[in-house]
Amino acid sequence: xxxxxxxxxxxxxxxxxxxxxxxxxxxxxxxxxxxxxxxxxxxxxxxxxxxxxxxxxxxxxxxxxxxxxxxxxxxxxxxxxxx
Numbered sequence: 001x002x003x004x005x006x007x008x009x010x011x012x013x014x015x016x017x018x019x020x021x022x023x024x025x026x027x028x029x030x031x032x033x034x035x036x037x038x039x040x041x042x043x044x045x046x047x048x049x050x051x052x053x054x055x056x057x058x059x060x061x062x063x064x065x066x067x068x069x070x071x072x073x074x075x076x077x078x079x080x081x082x083x
Contacts, residue, residue, distance in 0.1 A: 003079065004029050006047045006072075010036055018067035025072060027051070037070040048076040 004027040012024065023039040027049070040061050043049050049072045052060045057071040 001050050001052060001073070002029060003048060003050050003076065004035070004037075006043045006045050006049060007034065008045055016067055018065060020063075020066070022061070022066060022068075027070075027072075035070055037072050038066060038068040039072045041072055041075055043072050043075050048079050050074050050076060 006025050007028045008026040010024040010026055019038070023042070025037050025039045025043055027035050027037050029035065037051060038057070038061060041049075051057075052071050052073050054069055057068045058064050058066055060071040060073045061068065
């Protein structure tokens with residue numbers, strides 16, 4: 001798992017069949033890299049979230065056949081990035 005921040009949303013009208021109507025979010029990791037994640041939990045811009053990658057990312061979706069390697073697993077209610 002990794003903690004990331006939602007920096008935007010992505011809208012794609014043409015998708016692979018396995019993505020169906022899943023929401024897509026743009027996340028920034030701790031090194032500043034932006035990544036696209038499937039969002040089954042409804043995260044909003046500015047939210048801190050924790051994510052799953054690889055095979056675990058598929059199992060974090062309602063349908064484990066979803067084609068993803070990065071999924072938001074939860075929205076963090078409180079977290080202090082400074083420790």
